[in-house]
Amino acid sequence: MRLLSRTGRSLRRTLIQAVPTVIGIVILNFLLLQLVPGDAADVIAGESGSATVESMAALRKQFGLDQPVLVQLLSYLNHLAHFSLGFSPRYNMPVGELIMARLPYTLMLMACAFTLSLVVGIACGALMAAFARRWPDRAMSLVVLVLYSAPGFWVGLMMIVLFSVHLGWLPSGGAITIGANLGFWDAVGDQLAHLVLPSFSLACFFIAVYARLTRSAMLEVERQDFVRTAQAKGLTPFTIQIRHVLRNALIPVTTVAGLHLGNMLGGAIVVETVFGWPGMGRLALDAVMARDFSVLLGVLLLSSFVVIFANVLIDLLHAWLDPRIEAE
């Protein structure tokens, strides 16, 4: 009961704090994008190759690009207030639909990679802490340090070489096997097989981050008095490590996990490109190339939402992990 009211309070606080952040992000991004040389009309005209000054002006008028910046901003905010992300001149469809088609894939990839990095990272860190300063710790520390240092997308490419090209175990790209007519469970299996490499590729850096953090947090906690109390109760080392040490070490780990979410979403752009994953990251990249700012703004906004939403989840997790939060 107490947990419920506590999480409720923390949820409300986070959401209230999120509102100015989102508005700030919209305005900041909007102004930033105005600085980009060229606009969608330039690109469209450039691609068609037969643009006249008149047709360009018509295009700009059609998309409202001829208006002063402030007017464009207000009009964009007005659209937002009506839950509309505007219209993409390049794809010739509403930005909302465009993003919604990609969002599930990005969320799927993010959720897999985030879960993978937390679970594997914390497990590795706990093992390293349990064997601290002995050879299993040193060996794992080296592996973790390599994961921490190698570009994730490059690890992904190398995994394609090993698992797709040489072993043929996993698909090298795409989100599903195109054209295959599969039953429900086969389709799920197919989807998961396509998820493995991109998720690991995106997660590997964060696995290293959480493993290092878990190790040092656990070693810090191990020196606390209550660990000695637990030992004096005759508990087994395993129980002490999991129930007493890890439980406390998770608090700083989840805090940092929240901070890294934005980075992970950024990393998804490259990983999606490597694996041909139809997510928001590639959409954003295409939008930059095409100077399609309404799409880019929409992606930036949506990714901020994803980060904020995930942070709410982290906050809930935090409130559950640390009963002292209520007191603050």
Next chain:
Amino acid sequence: MSGETSSSLASPAAVAVPFKPPVVRRGLSAIVINHPTFVVGLAILTVVFVLALTADILYPGDPMDMVGPPLLWPFQDMEYPLGTDSLGRDVAAGLVYGARVSLIIGFSAASIGLLIGTLVGAIGGFFGGLIDNALARLTELFQTVPTFLLVIVIVAIGEPSLPVMALAIGIASWPTIARLVRAQFRSLRQQDFVMAARSLGYSNTRIIFMEILPNALPPVVVTASVMVAGAILTETGLSFLNMGDPNLVSWGSMIGGGREMLRTAWYLTALPGIATALTVLALNLIGDGLNEIFNPRMRQR
């Protein structure tokens, strides 16, 4: 007075408990002996630095030029020890010139990030109140936007050149430092030496830069080496996506180029990736080593 602990034993039973008195070393030899990983990191980074500096001497001429038969595997022809790519360019030359780009971007972007982050964090942490609140919000805002996306947008605003890339990465990476410096300043500004400086009538600027900042530096230095590593990784990703300077060879663009040949000539992707990983590894080892040196308590764990 005898320095031998065992000579003052009260009971013969205790003689069975031998232990060596800890040897305390100081100075450079202490760092070499107590922090071997730090030294290894420093050694790798030095090699990369030397290669980058001597690129013109080692491989005179443009690394983009075709110099030999295409798609030679490493060690196949010792004239091109690391092989050639699909256009017959020497991979070794590309790696050496790529080291230049990575190091330049890494260090300049980290400096820009450090400068912005330190200023924002110091001002917020020192003055507190409304300014701090506003700056903390700004930091949070920058942290909510996916870093890499922000870098891409900023590079798109400018042109794909080294200064613009460094600036973009710097702008996207300052929040980490700002948070750190802010926390340091908030705890340090309460301390006696700051009170003393205030009572002497020193200006705020002087207190911030001459009194508090030097005390707040150790964790910043540690984070700085990690930032250089992060900037190099970001640059690699950026060039991989073809958003880097098209006139320069960089490790990222080499990985991107090699990707086309992934199935047949995977060494073209592997080698620049290994170069990146090694350099970043060296920086991380240095960061870990600095951390140990600044916080000796951590070593005892």
Next chain:
Amino acid sequence: MTAPASSAPARSEPHAGNRLLDVRDLCVAFPGHLAVRGISFHIDRGETLALVGESGCGKSATSLAVMRLLPPGARIAGAVTFDGIDLVQANERTLRDLRGKRMGLILQEPMTSLNPVLTIGDQIAENLMRHEKLTRAQARARTVELLDLVRIPDPARRYDDYPHNMSGGMRQRVMIAMAVACNPQLLIADEPTTALDVTLQSEVLELLDSLRRQLDMALLLITHDLGVVAQWADRVAVMYAGNIVEKAGAHALFENPAHPYSRGLMGSTLRLEGGGHYTSQRLTEIPGTVASALHEPGCNFAPRCALATADCRIAPPPLRPFEGRQVACPVVTQPSKEADRVAAGR
């Protein structure tokens, strides 16, 4: 706060077949220094032994050595026999079965000795589920009883409280409940009241003593507070710089300390029976610090001792029987005119 020693409840004389803990020539070494330098003592069933000394004298290291809970890197030598079991040679599994079940430990700092993220009830129940093989529900019911036993009001509701919801005194009661949960034969209390308000100290000690009698436990009470010793202990061992310098009955020691260090300790404690008050009666100080003793070849206390002779600095003095107690001081135990004079003029 210190009651006269004579008012301490009379306790039956312990007999030899009743030995619970026997410590012989115990040494504890931490990297870089020797904390305990070959001490011997014993505790009989149901008895309270106080280990007294100033901080850094090795009394906490002794308590942790008995539980075999010394931090990694510490080394231990000598023999510790608990109810016939050799604790120094025992393997981890045997030790784990003893800890919490037959030996309980109470640490000094109730603020940090409880896990902040688990409810206090679960932390007590954990002990019961480990050793008594109780189910969760049974452990909960038993824990509520225990909370009641240590006089925590409204125990059923308090079960779900976290340590940060409780005051220092309450937390120490939780620690006590945790330590006595499985009716241990030996309870080790390492400065159990040092971190508490003065008003709470006697309450907690009174609780410990009544639990000791109720549950028929032996108590190893580690303290620097001689007032505590006089009131609650049967026997006392005085530690100085890793050695036991005097072993005596609590009453005897309090009435007439023999070792110069014990005398110094007494002198720096206020004695109510004499009507003394620091405004009327000067507190004596022991000159110097413990640190000065660490590299002494002879008696560790010699550099600070008013009675020290040249002989004292040559070899460490062994414990010798003297007036029904044991004292490690040749000057006091070999009656000479000088010592008599000093003893009489105390």
